[in-house]
Amino acid sequence: MDQSRSGAAGVLRRAVAALPPYRGPQIEEDLPGAAGPFRRMSLNESPDPPSPKVIAAVQAAVAGANRYPDPQARALAAAISDRTGVPVSRIVFGNGSHELIMLSGPAFMEAGTRIVVPNPSFQPYQSAAKIAGAEVVAVPVDADGANDVDAMLAACAPAPRMVIAATPNNPTGALLTQSALDRLIAGVPEATLLVIDEAYYEFGRLAGGPDVLRALKTRKGPWLVLRTFSKAYNLAGLRVGYGLASHDEVAEGIQRVRGVFNVNRLAQAAALAALGDEPYAQASQKRTAAERDRLVAGLKAIGLAPLPSAANFVAVRTPKPAAEVVGSLARRGIMIVPVGGPPYDYHIRITVGSAEDTDAVLATLKALL
Numbered sequence: 001m002d003q004s005r006s007g008a009a010g011v012l013r014r015a016v017a018a019l020p021p022y023r024g025p026q027i028e029e030d031l032p033g034a035a036g037p038f039r040r041m042s043l044n045e046s047p048d049p050p051s052p053k054v055i056a057a058v059q060a061a062v063a064g065a066n067r068y069p070d071p072q073a074r075a076l077a078a079a080i081s082d083r084t085g086v087p088v089s090r091i092v093f094g095n096g097s098h099e100l101i102m103l104s105g106p107a108f109m110e111a112g113t114r115i116v117v118p119n120p121s122f123q124p125y126q127s128a129a130k131i132a133g134a135e136v137v138a139v140p141v142d143a144d145g146a147n148d149v150d151a152m153l154a155a156c157a158p159a160p161r162m163v164i165a166a167t168p169n170n171p172t173g174a175l176l177t178q179s180a181l182d183r184l185i186a187g188v189p190e191a192t193l194l195v196i197d198e199a200y201y202e203f204g205r206l207a208g209g210p211d212v213l214r215a216l217k218t219r220k221g222p223w224l225v226l227r228t229f230s231k232a233y234n235l236a237g238l239r240v241g242y243g244l245a246s247h248d249e250v251a252e253g254i255q256r257v258r259g260v261f262n263v264n265r266l267a268q269a270a271a272l273a274a275l276g277d278e279p280y281a282q283a284s285q286k287r288t289a290a291e292r293d294r295l296v297a298g299l300k301a302i303g304l305a306p307l308p309s310a311a312n313f314v315a316v317r318t319p320k321p322a323a324e325v326v327g328s329l330a331r332r333g334i335m336i337v338p339v340g341g342p343p344y345d346y347h348i349r350i351t352v353g354s355a356e357d358t359d360a361v362l363a364t365l366k367a368l369l
């Protein structure tokens, strides 16, 4: 009997059965017919490898892999505390910041609560809420693709359990301005947990974005800032994200629902070594920002109007439906994603890669459009 068709759907929780079928992000293995070489410009990863110091630290750490990792990632927490001024008791780690977003469901949400999120934005915000049985209020981003803070605040009566903002926002790329950020921090009800997803924090700061942690000092209510080693520290494959919380209770909420050893030994060693090699990370960030600006200029030169981006990706409207453009590029080995959902059915998102990646995507788009 085909076990995959044995009709076990009844064992799923109702909230889980209602979710769309699982389809992980597409990788090279999902494109068997395509011609290589593949250019993976779809997952907002860094095209640069980790620093040599990180590689050496991981090689050293693997010798201890018979032992479980430090369940509190003490050395890494101390290093992040030093840099951010946030005490260790208010720092939490996840298997990527994606895990922290998913854990915000069991930690903070439940049936009968509402959460306010930007749309389009990082999809797991909505998944976490739906799994927890919470109601999602999805607020359209503004014309530049930035979170529409005033519309989000208008959705905050009665007080939602949680508001999530993303700066820069994925998949659009726009930052919150200082004044929008200040309005958000002052306007989200004191009873509401304000989560600010700064997965692209380092790129946002490089582009002149506001200092979110500093601005949050004025907030009386609870908050949680999410960051990651995946993007600006070239470590997407090792999965380390962290949360900086306003109160011990907020951090403790995540601690209670996470897996004990959710960040493995190699990942902890790698993240610590990456923080110890800032010159490498910053050179990679600057190269990526310069390459993004070249990609933007190239898109404009072929008659397109990319959305303003402060991140390591660019969203742009094309004359053809996004799904068609994504498919055509994939057949040539170039992997990008559609932004998705009206009014963005014609928008694609391109992750900044190497100089050759930029040249290839521009040449292919020019020929296609």
Ligand SMILES: Cc1ncc(COP(=O)(O)O)c(C=O)c1O
Pocket (backbone or CB within 6 Å): 043, 044, 095, 096, 097, 098, 099, 122, 166, 169, 170, 197, 199, 227, 228, 229, 230, 236, 239, 240, 241
């Ligand atoms: C806005 C945003 N938040 C969170 C994440 C998750 O990153 P990670 O789980 O690699 O830390 C991403 C990844 O693309 C993202 O774009």
